Amino acid sequence: MALTFGGCGSKDFQKSLQERLITAKPGDIIDLPEGKYHSDRTLSLTVDRITLRGKGMAKTVLSFAGQKEGAQGLLVKANDFTIEDIGIEDSAGDALTIQGGTNIVVRRVRAEWTRGANPGNGPYAIYPVECKNLLVEDSVARGAADAGIYVGQSENVVIRRNRAEYNVDGYEIENSENVDAYENVATHNTGGMGVFNLPNLPRQGGKHVRVFRNQIVENNTPNFAPESLGPIHGLPTGTGIYVMAIKGVEIFGNKIQNNNSMNVFLVHYDTAVGDTLQTTASSPITQSIFKPGDKRYYPYLQQVYLHDNDISGGGKAPDIRIPALKAMADALGGSLPDILYDGMVDPAWGKKSANPGEICIGNNGAATFLNFDARGGMKHLVRDVKSYACVLPPLSAASASTLAATGAIAN
Amino acid sequence: MFRLRVVTRLSAALLLAAAACLAVLIAGCGFNHHRDVRLYLEEPFPKKLSAWRLFTQTQGKLKPNARVLPYDLNTPLFSDYASKYRFVWMPAGASAEYREEGVLEFPVGTIFAKTFAFPVDGRPGEERLIETRLLVRTKSAWIPLPYVWNRGQTEATLQIVPDPVPIHYADAAGRVRDFTYQIPNTNECHECHDNNKVLQPIGPKARNLNREYSYADESDNQLARWQGVGYLRGLPLAPLRAAEAIWNDPGSGTLEERARAYLDSNCAHCHQPGGQAGYTGTDFRLKGSDLAGLGGCKRPNSAGNVGRLTYDLVPGAPEESILIYRLESTAPKISMPQIGRAVVHEEGVKLLREWVASLGGKCGA
Numbered sequence: 047m048a049l050t051f052g053g054c055g056s057k058d059f060q061k062s063l064q065e066r067l068i069t070a071k072p073g074d075i076i077d078l079p080e081g082k083y084h085s086d087r088t089l090s091l092t093v094d095r096i097t098l099r100g101k102g103m104a105k106t107v108l109s110f111a112g113q114k115e116g117a118q119g120l121l122v123k124a125n126d127f128t129i130e131d132i133g134i135e136d137s138a139g140d141a142l143t144i145q146g147g148t149n150i151v152v153r154r155v156r157a158e159w160t161r162g163a164n165p166g167n168g169p170y171a172i173y174p175v176e177c178k179n180l181l182v183e184d185s186v187a188r189g190a191a192d193a194g195i196y197v198g199q200s201e202n203v204v205i206r207r208n209r210a211e212y213n214v215d216g217y218e219i220e221n222s223e224n225v226d227a228y229e230n231v232a233t234h235n236t237g238g239m240g241v242f243n244l245p246n247l248p249r250q251g252g253k254h255v256r257v258f259r260n261q262i263v264e265n266n267t268p269n270f271a272p273e274s275l276g277p278i279h280g281l282p283t284g285t286g287i288y289v290m291a292i293k294g295v296e297i298f299g300n301k302i303q304n305n306n307s308m309n310v311f312l313v314h315y316d317t318a319v320g321d322t323l324q325t326t327a328s329s330p331i332t333q334s335i336f337k338p339g340d341k342r343y344y345p346y347l348q349q350v351y352l353h354d355n356d357i358s359g360g361g362k363a364p365d366i367r368i369p370a371l372k373a374m375a376d377a378l379g380g381s382l383p384d385i386l387y388d389g390m391v392d393p394a395w396g397k398k399s400a401n402p403g404e405i406c407i408g409n410n411g412a413a414t415f416l417n418f419d420a421r422g423g424m425k426h427l428v429r430d431v432k433s434y435a436c437v438l439p440p441l442s443a444a445s446a447s448t449l450a451a452t453g454a455i456a457n
Numbered sequence: 458m459f460r461l462r463v464v465t466r467l468s469a470a471l472l473l474a475a476a477a478c479l480a481v482l483i484a485g486c487g488f489n490h491h492r493d494v495r496l497y498l499e500e501p502f503p504k505k506l507s508a509w510r511l512f513t514q515t516q517g518k519l520k521p522n523a524r525v526l527p528y529d530l531n532t533p534l535f536s537d538y539a540s541k542y543r544f545v546w547m548p549a550g551a552s553a554e555y556r557e558e559g560v561l562e563f564p565v566g567t568i569f570a571k572t573f574a575f576p577v578d579g580r581p582g583e584e585r586l587i588e589t590r591l592l593v594r595t596k597s598a599w600i601p602l603p604y605v606w607n608r609g610q611t612e613a614t615l616q617i618v619p620d621p622v623p624i625h626y627a628d629a630a631g632r633v634r635d636f637t638y639q640i641p642n643t644n645e646c647h648e649c650h651d652n653n654k655v656l657q658p659i660g661p662k663a664r665n666l667n668r669e670y671s672y673a674d675e676s677d678n679q680l681a682r683w684q685g686v687g688y689l690r691g692l693p694l695a696p697l698r699a700a701e702a703i704w705n706d707p708g709s710g711t712l713e714e715r716a717r718a719y720l721d722s723n724c725a726h727c728h729q730p731g732g733q734a735g736y737t738g739t740d741f742r743l744k745g746s747d748l749a750g751l752g753g754c755k756r757p758n759s760a761g762n763v764g765r766l767t768y769d770l771v772p773g774a775p776e777e778s779i780l781i782y783r784l785e786s787t788a789p790k791i792s793m794p795q796i797g798r799a800v801v802h803e804e805g806v807k808l809l810r811e812w813v814a815s816l817g818g819k820c821g822a
Contacts, residue, residue, distance in 0.1 A: 061618050061620070064618045064642055064644070065617055065618045067644070068617050068618065068642065068643055068644055069617070087639070088645075088796075090642075090644040090645065090648070091644070092644055092647055113789050114637070114639075114789060115621075115639050115789060115796060115799075116645075116789060116795060116796055117789060117790050117795050121648075123647075123651075123654075138788075138789040138790040139789070139790040145733075145736075146654070168790065175736055176736055198736075199736060246737075246738045246755055246756065247736065247737075247738055248730070248735065248736055248738055249736075272763070273765050273766075273767070274757065274763035274765075274766055274767075274779065275757075276756045276757060277756075
């Protein structure tokens, strides 16, 4: 059943729409007409099988400027949810939060803070968390103080043909499994894309992520994340793609260029987030969560296959705000290579192989490389990428099953 | 004009009452006939609160109908300094099952009615009823029903998306309260009450109910009274009953116990596994959590703009603890809880500050 939403003044809009969202019946399509609608309070949906549809991401706009109550703009906790052709602006916190849903489609949604990069902006523009079968496509995210398009603690995910710009992080794929991110654009963020696992989250063990045919270029906007947002505050300005503490990532066919700190950053948790984990683990208070040797979180990088990418022009002006980067840049004459790997291997892997973490890098044009030997304090630098010339079996696609589950493809 | 309209309405009400009495007179009843609470277990739920017959008098003060039992909690959720009047009713013959932890198991037909009121400015002792929230246990689920009181305080009507209410008064200590009180809409009810997508009451746990209450006849332990009126079965002997501290009564528990009770009542409905903020990994429940679960030396997942603070809770250092910072804020992105608080709970924050300051240990090696 299609129902057009309208016939109400802007003042009553939030009340009317919220009532509509509450009284919706599964299967309803809620059509929002053209116009800019203001709400000073989170709008929320908990009914399954609802489509919320506007007339275009520039034409139907939900503005949360001056929000008084609630952290999110639109908060969805429902299954089989589709949102399309809507702009969401200036929420206090995250613009679009989708929590714990199965079969979720975000299509042609623009989520934005209109004042541009600002530490007071909400952390995430498009924020699905704990979802299963998730499609985010043809959407736009701007101005997020953490990530423009974030996918966390989710499985079976496709992120495609989106545009993220002027965020701190363009895209984040966090603690998620079976993910395809392709044909996206990340530009003018602090960093283009992160693929990683973090501790302290209920769902651990993110893996199996494919990143392909994306354009990750010129992400050099100075980091504007407030310190309280945690590790993102330390993301070097000018990061292309970073991969941290995860097993099973294939990155291919991407254009990764002109990111001023480095185009590709392959790291252990400690390298990227400082000594947080070590200090956390060594504190008696948190040992119940992070006992040394706790298997719940594994901080090493394993089985990363970076191949056939167009990588160039990275590391020309590293973010010297980060002491470690400054030290490295100073030692290397002011600039950094395109691909930076910390060389962290788990001693438990033994010394049988020179590359026990199976970090495989090949056919990335003239991309420069450095293993900077984080553990050894840059004593044993490896500049020859051929040391990592190995091949891993291609990862299987997440796309087909996810798109079928979300109804995005009928065949 | 206003007076005239009231008179007219009164006349109509008298006529209706007369007609009703005629009807009941035929059935052998008199003017003092007793009308029981009326239970609705299916949509559509009554638009008017009065249809439930939970209260026999509303003007000025709620007077509960027969078998509608008032109760208090040891440590309640803070709601902008609102007065809260809680009542419970169960169908004849139905009773709740005692349990040590978590909310009691309530029978189908249970009604909780919680009324929020604020002082009337310039009239000491007088209050204005704002809303009455019903939680009704139907056969399939708990249903939240927010009723909003009219200006004349004669009736409350069901509103799924209530309008905000401007509140202005000076309290007994002369502090001026001037803010907009947000009545939660029914979705927002779920945000606090849901665990794993199942709506549950939050307050009526055995340990939170285990306290004295001054009933109309005498003072009594609430659990004992519930058992006495047939609302509770399986109640263990008094020394074996779960109990929790009264957050603002130092005689009821140690600083730690009172702080933990406060966190349990004000934070744990979201911050526990299956709760709205379960994904953050924090767990503020009174039982089964430890300092790390309470945010001790834990970096936040996403805490809004909280300046240079690093950890949710830094032992010994309330000023460095995001937990305190967020409780002292009323900015939408920063304040906690995320909904239902427009005013800082100064006394609550003071308790938690003292508790954090009392904690030993440090973050880092």
